[in-house]
Amino acid sequence: MKHLHFDCIDSTNTYLKKEYRNLDNLSFVSASIQTSGHGRFSREWHAMKDESLLFSYILKDKTFVENFSYISMITAALIVEYLENKGLNNVSIKWPNDIYVNGKKIAGILLEGEVPNYIVVGVGLNLLQTSFDYELRHPATSLKLEKFDLDITTASEYNVLLNQINDFWANFSGDWHQFDNFIKNHNYLLKKRIKLSNISSNIEGIVEDIDSECNLLINNGKEIVKICAGEIEILWVLK
Ligand code: BTN
Secondary structure, three states, rough: OOEEEEEEOHHHHHHHHHHHHOOOOEEEEEEEEEEOEOHHOOOOOOOOOEEEEEEEEEEOHHHEEEEEEHHHHHHHHHHHHHHHHHHOOOOEEEOOOOEEEEEEEEEEEEEEEEOOOEEEEEEEOOOOOOOOOOEEEEEEHHHHHHHHOOOOOOOHHHHHHHHHHHHHHHHHOOOOOOOHHHHHHOOOOOOEEEEOOOOOOEEEEEEEOOOOOEEEEEEEEOOEEEEOOOHHOOEOOOO
């Protein structure tokens, strides 16, 4: 596996985007701290030094780039597997790209890229935090908070998770649907009432499913509306 670790970097996603011409498919970059870590909608991604896993990987092979709509969900499924292997329960995917444990966000995924040249997948995963004192939009948790007795460091967990992701893509069978049932069974939003907006409309309704193309299916009382990940701007879970 090709893995480059920086003590400090602006953003591991930005690095791969700048350097994509010089990098091989499945190159990984991680950092102890980022000065311009960002999430979706250009939101700041805040993480103290060596408390989180902060990494990105690049996919350049044509077959991956052309199927980019599956890549975020498959990465989410791999992270859920990793957390379940650590003994965590109640791990789920908040469509389209957050990982939740017991109703709190533990990880986020940010996909960026240029089709057909490359896709960069960035992951921020809370590992060792024991409290979150900065302003966050969602309640947050970390692996350490969920399971105090784990003997983990960022180095040990980069080793486990990056190898797991690398092995998956390096041996990819070509079956984009192998996680379909797993994703359906880990759908955080299932049966929740949500509201979301995109450029053309506002939709409110009950989440019924995630289909095999990774679209969210919402029952708005009249019909089932299909939302593709790229369309989403705001997603609220209503109480
Ligand atoms: C989100 O929840 O909005 C996605 C957050 C993604 C953050 C990670 S941290 C590593 C990589 N570098 C970045 O600047 N962002 C991603």
